[in-house]
Amino acid sequence: MGGCSCDTTTPVRRCRTQRRRRVRRLGPTKWGEGIRQTMVIVGTDGGIKKVCKDVSPQGHAAGSDLSPEEVVMAYHERTKHHYHRSAASLGYMDWATQPDPCRRYAGASLVRLPLPEAGRALPYWQLYVADGPAPAPLSIDSISLFFRYALSLTAWKRFHDTTWALRANPSSGNLHPTDGYAILPALGAIHDRPGVYHYAPQEHGLERRADLDPVVWAALTAAFPEGSFLVGLSSIHWREAWKYGERAFRYCQHDAGHALGTLRVAAAALGWKLCLLDRVGDDAVSQLLGLDREADYAGAEREHPELVALVVREQWSSDRGLCLSKELVSQVAASRWYGTANVLSSEHGVDWPVIDQVAVATTNRRMAADEDFSRFPSEEEIFAAPVRSGACTAESVILGRRSAVSMDASTAIAAATFFRMLARLVPTRDGRSAPWDAIAWRPRIHLGLFVHRVNDLSPGLYVLARDPEKVEPLRKAMRGEFLWQRPPSCPPGLPLYLLKEGDCRALAASVSCGQDIAGDGAFSLGMIADYKDTLVTHGAGFYRNLFWEAGLVGQVLYLEAEAAGIGSTGIGCYFDDPVHEVFGISSRDWQSVYHFTVGGPVEDTRLTTLPAYNLEDAR
Numbered sequence: 186m187g188g189c190s191c192d193t194t195t196p197v198r199r200c201r202t203q204r205r206r207r208v209r210r211l212g213p214t215k216w217g218e219g220i221r222q223t224m225v226i227v228g229t230d231g232g233i234k235k236v237c238k239d240v241s242p243q244g245h246a247a248g249s250d251l252s253p254e255e256v257v258m259a260y261h262e263r264t265k266h267h268y269h270r271s272a273a274s275l276g277y278m279d280w281a282t283q284p285d286p287c288r289r290y291a292g293a294s295l296v297r298l299p300l301p302e303a304g305r306a307l308p309y310w311q312l313y314v315a316d317g318p319a320p321a322p323l324s325i326d327s328i329s330l331f332f333r334y335a336l337s338l339t340a341w342k343r344f345h346d347t348t349w350a351l352r353a354n355p356s357s358g359n360l361h362p363t364d365g366y367a368i369l370p371a372l373g374a375i376h377d378r379p380g381v382y383h384y385a386p387q388e389h390g391l392e393r394r395a396d397l398d399p400v401v402w403a404a405l406t407a408a409f410p411e412g413s414f415l416v417g418l419s420s421i422h423w424r425e426a427w428k429y430g431e432r433a434f435r436y437c438q439h440d441a442g443h444a445l446g447t448l449r450v451a452a453a454a455l456g457w458k459l460c461l462l463d464r465v466g467d468d469a470v471s472q473l474l475g476l477d478r479e480a481d482y483a484g485a486e487r488e489h490p491e492l493v494a495l496v497v498r499e500q501w502s503s504d505r506g507l508c509l510s511k512e513l514v515s516q517v518a519a520s521r522w523y524g525t526a527n528v529l530s531s532e533h534g535v536d537w538p539v540i541d542q543v544a545v546a547t548t549n550r551r552m553a554a555d556e557d558f559s560r561f562p563s564e565e566e567i568f569a570a571p572v573r574s575g576a577c578t579a580e581s582v583i584l585g586r587r588s589a590v591s592m593d594a595s596t597a598i599a600a601a602t603f604f605r606m607l608a609r610l611v612p613t614r615d616g617r618s619a620p621w622d623a624i625a626w627r628p629r630i631h632l633g634l635f636v637h638r639v640n641d642l643s644p645g646l647y648v649l650a651r652d653p654e655k656v657e658p659l660r661k662a663m664r665g666e667f668l669w670q671r672p673p674s675c676p677p678g679l680p681l682y683l684l685k686e687g688d689c690r691a692l693a694a695s696v697s698c699g700q701d702i703a704g705d706g707a708f709s710l711g712m713i714a715d716y717k718d719t720l721v722t723h724g725a726g727f728y729r730n731l732f733w734e735a736g737l738v739g740q741v742l743y744l745e746a747e748a749a750g751i752g753s754t755g756i757g758c759y760f761d762d763p764v765h766e767v768f769g770i771s772s773r774d775w776q777s778v779y780h781f782t783v784g785g786p787v788e789d790t791r792l793t794t795l796p797a798y799n800l801e802d803a804r
């Protein structure tokens with residue numbers, strides 16, 4: 186059990202859409218964090234409403250005179266956890282206002298997707314290679330499988346009379362701020378006209394939000410190969426802020442990154458490619474997904490636009506930074522729309538204005554043209570062991586992925602397994618390997634590793650530079666006395682270095698908010714972002730991309746751990762500056778943005794696992 190109090194059994198208010206089934210969802214009670222800091226009480230319509238006082242870390246009012254970059258940096262500083270002061274949050278679980286994890290659009294028709302037969306034999310390793318499976322035709326069955334692997338429920342857990350759902354995509358506190366969308370052509374059993382759909386995970390169905398004019402659809406996708414479609418993601422900040430307060434914006438971005446990873450992997454399982462359309466700005470994403478439709482959200486929590494990505498059935502090397510024409514996007518927005526969003530919490534006991542401020546500040550980013558990967562390693566250079574092999578199926582790994590709530594403090598992994606997991610995190614020069622082919626930018630996230638139990642490898646601190654050209658800048662940024670030694674038997678193309686030998690189990694747990702899972706696994710890590718340079722180069726909006734990239738790294742590690750027969754867990758709760766101190770990082774240029782742990786999981790035998798979609802039958 187983690188060092189933070191872990192109360193996985195607290196019953197919570199039932200999900201409104203689940204009431205009839207007497208199903209309860211379990212609150213995110215595993216890892217508590219934070220305390221409320223500066224609150225003022227103001228009267229609202231007959232009630233009391235708490236508003237977090239809006240100050241920068243230095244105590245200045247965060248106002249419009251700050252540049253977007255300054256707003257972002259101030260947000261990042263004030264949402265750091267310190268040993269003796271956590272980022273501002275309510276400080277207790279306000280169960281009465283717990284948000285519903287199920288967004289639904291009343292009045293939008295629901296197309297139920299046929300549940301795919303289990304047992305697809307596609308080998309797991311094929312998800313990552315450019316010459317993967319033959320592309321599946323676009324149909325209701327393939328769309329169903331796509332969402333099943335990307336965003337669907339994968340299990341229910343039960344403890345006494347409390348039941349809660351888990352999904353293919355992980356989520357900070359299981360709060361699931363991320364909602365998924367698809368913009369599809371006319372498709373057999375789905376609809377005879379193109380449309381915009383919201384994915385409803387609990388029903389495994391698509392809610393038809395808008396009818397698209399076939400002419401508009403054809404023009405919108407004219408530059409893409411036949412049979413392409415778009416997927417989109419939004420975040421409902423309140424879902425995370427309800428528990429985590431100001432730090433919640435970071436978690437929403439992590440979760441979006443994990444979901445981008447599950448979408449890319451789901452596409453790979455169908456032989457499809459997926460790439461983020463970086464240059465489609467937030468306003469256009471809002472218009473495409475209908476998030477800007479005030480009336481549809483009257484009284485309901487708004488969804489913040491995250492991204493749209495293109496899914497193609499064939500190798501496609503056209504300009505990845507392709508924009509969608511403003512004119513056509515406006516025509517999508519002018520379509521006929523259906524449905525009004527449900528209210529997720531009857532009231533919000535507290536507002537966190539800094540989340541709105543950082544959301545506004547991160548609206549715009551400057552994307553470079555496709556970056557140069559020619560000096561990255563090839564698949565052969567980066568993987569020592571034959572990598573195109575393995576007994577696991579893609580499906581068993583994708584649907585079986587789970588967060589470990591506790592690690593056994595004994596399981597050791599082979600060095601080859603460790604190297605292979607890390608190699609998956611480095612884009613290759615030839616095709617860049619999934620999921621890294623989904624994003625256009627070179628890695629900005631590097632790993633500071635705490636190695637505890639890897640056979641034939643000294644325990645200690647290590648670093649993985651995910652961009653080989655960042656070895657030197659990292660060496661300069663980190664503690665001068667570090668060793669920078671190549672571990673024995675490390676594949677030549679893997680930029681992994683031993684920094685310092687020693688037992689760092691207690692240290693790892695300590696900087697991960699005292700959570701034992703960080704010390705009891707085989708290894709844990711902090712994801713060190715090339716923070717300042719990235720914000721200067723790409724603008725404040727790229728703050729979100731850094732967290733997406735961290736989420737992608739985490740998603741690959743989740744799958745790799747599952748494939749290796751062990752467990753893993755994302756760690757959003759860590760003490761920011763103490764992590765920097767461990768690696769001797771004294772400037773703000775590099776910042777840790779996420780933690781992760783991998784090791785031998787301990788099952789919670791008090792819990793019963795139930796199937797995702799036939800709970801009634803299982804009874």
Ligand SMILES: Cc1cc2nc3c(=O)[nH]c(=O)nc-3n(C[C@H](O)[C@H](O)[C@H](O)COP(=O)(O)O)c2cc1C
Nearest residue numbers: 216351355356357358359439587588755756757758
């Ligand atoms: C961004 C992120 C941060 C997380 N942080 C923690 C953490 O600090 N401690 C922890 O025990 N679990 C953490 N988790 C794991 C979640 O609690 C877990 O994903 C969620 O309960 C759903 O379970 P599942 O991953 O098995 O689907 C985190 C997950 C994500 C995606």
